[in-house]
Amino acid sequence: MSSSDGIGRLRAIERQFDRDRISVADLKSLEDIRTRYLSRKAGLLTLELQNLGKLPKDQRADFGRVANEVKLKIEASLDTLQATIAEREKQTALGREALDVTLPGNRRRVGHRHPLTIIRNEIEDIFVSMGYTVEDGPEVESTYYNFDALNFPAGHPARDPRDTFYVSEHMILRTHTSPVQVRTMEKIQPPVRIICPGRVFRRDAFDPTHSPMFHQVECLVVDEGITFADLKGTLERFHKRFFGEKTKTRLRPSFFPFVEPGAEVDVSCVFCDGSGCRVCKGTGWIEVMGAGMVHPNLYQFVNYDADKYTGFAFGGGIDRYTALKYNINDLQLFFQNDIRFLGQFA
Template sequence: MLINMTDQDVQDIIDQIKTVRTVNELQELKSKYLGKQGALTVAMKKIREVSPDKRKDLGRKLNLYKQRIEEAVEDQRNALIEEERERREAAHRYDVTMPGARREVGALHIISQVQEEVQEIFLGMGFELAVGPEMETSYYNFEALNTPEWHPSRDMHDTFYLSNGKLLRTHTSTVQIRVMEKRKPPLAIFSPGRCYRKDTPDATHLPMFYQVEVLHVDKNVSVAHLKGTLEILAKRLFGQDREIRLRPSYFPFTEPSFEVFVSCGICHSTGCRSCGGTGWLEILGAGMVHPNVFRSVGYDPDEWSGFALGMGLERVIMLKYDLEDIRELMRNDRRFIKEFRGVVL
């Protein structure tokens, strides 16, 4: 062979390549012809010895041979790889439709998820998170909040009393007093937590519930700022298309006081069955901090003003997730908890 290699020689090599059964043999064969000491490589080196007039043609011919052999090797390699794949598939095929061996991911209770959602909303607005005791004194739960002992407004809070002389707080408004006693305005805080009222459990009442209380005290804080805050809350919690509405109400520790309504997400305040035809759903109570509350913590009501709002999380959950019986929240049926996986967090 060597320099005088013919088309037939090349064809013989290619036929040989095609009979190879393993990648290793193929590699050996490739080295034999195309490696550093390979026949074709050696032949190409010898071109220099050929007379210059024939050199060009010879070079072109050998290059062509080299290319054909390389292609044959590559084709055979691909054929072998494909054969190997087929073999693996034949030996073992995965059923991709079969269920995975699933990892268990825990679900957060819906109350926690909504609580964290609300916390993010107020943290985002710049309100500080504050906590306080659930076993409270009557002073922080009532008297400091402008609710004297024999006032009929105490009827609004049926209270649990404890053997240690304390009571279970009926709202997280207690935390406002504790914070205001320690700090001077301006203040913007919110306080989430468990509260208790002596209600027998039914579809819309629980003796224990979660409230978030919000307080903002500064110079010239007005009903307008309360409305602005409520709008942000309603839009982030229920949807950007929601509106709010205030209706005058009464709480001893705020004046003026409001019931706050959010527009129905189904009919957009035109009235439908899910909102009882009114177009509006009651979500929380709010108001301007009563001057008597400021007096009880030593703030001058002529210098400072503020708003407060208190929202029950169960109510929010009922509205957001069409929950008809809030006792479900306390039953802890695994199916119920799993139902709310990944809703907020």
């Protein structure tokens, strides 16, 4: 026996392994082949190595080197095979777990805030950030606070039972949130800077633009040195914050008993940016508020010094602002509470 015979056999084992290796397809056959070649008792390579002792001493080194080389190669090859097969089997297992990811997900029901609440919060937040305090008051109100103290003369059409809900001769459902202004001025001396959001009532039949119950927000500022220019600036600032910085505000002279000068407030149409569309009836402007300088008659009712203080007030419909913000053309939707409508709001 010579080392060359031994090395030849080692090479034959190596070639045989290379042939056998190809048929290895899974972990089971991988284990078989490992046993066949490397088993401590009966592995082909192990058996061959037992011949080492039979070799002449001077040939042992060569044989040993080749044997080791073949062993390492087989081991490395088996490791690579093992990793490949393991990866393939893992992929197969994951593939079996695959779901139809195009099916819709499980939905948990999430509730929605009413759009009028969303907008009321938004308006309140703008004014609070500008330094205003939010006030409220009763909805069943006296004619004194709703009319008399706001400079509505006896017999004014707004007092007519065709327009105002009466509870008794002197108690009504408030037709605006202005009574809160009077109640606040009764409580504190200037400076006054408040907004009053709330629910109001007028005897209008339900239609897309009218509702016997709706919501208003009013603003009142009374202090020394408050001017008409302050009114203009405040309205502009608010509308830019609410509708966007591009928004323009316009005041048109008008008349309300509790202000003078009085004005209607228009904003540049939020739908066409003022170029004219169906909503603004081609004018580029949308009427949103009434405004003006506080009528000095009001100060007499609350014992303010009319020569010392001036002020402004304005008010608009929260429902209207909401309709404009979301492009809703029917106020009735707000009070029907159809979940298909409510579900569209965050």
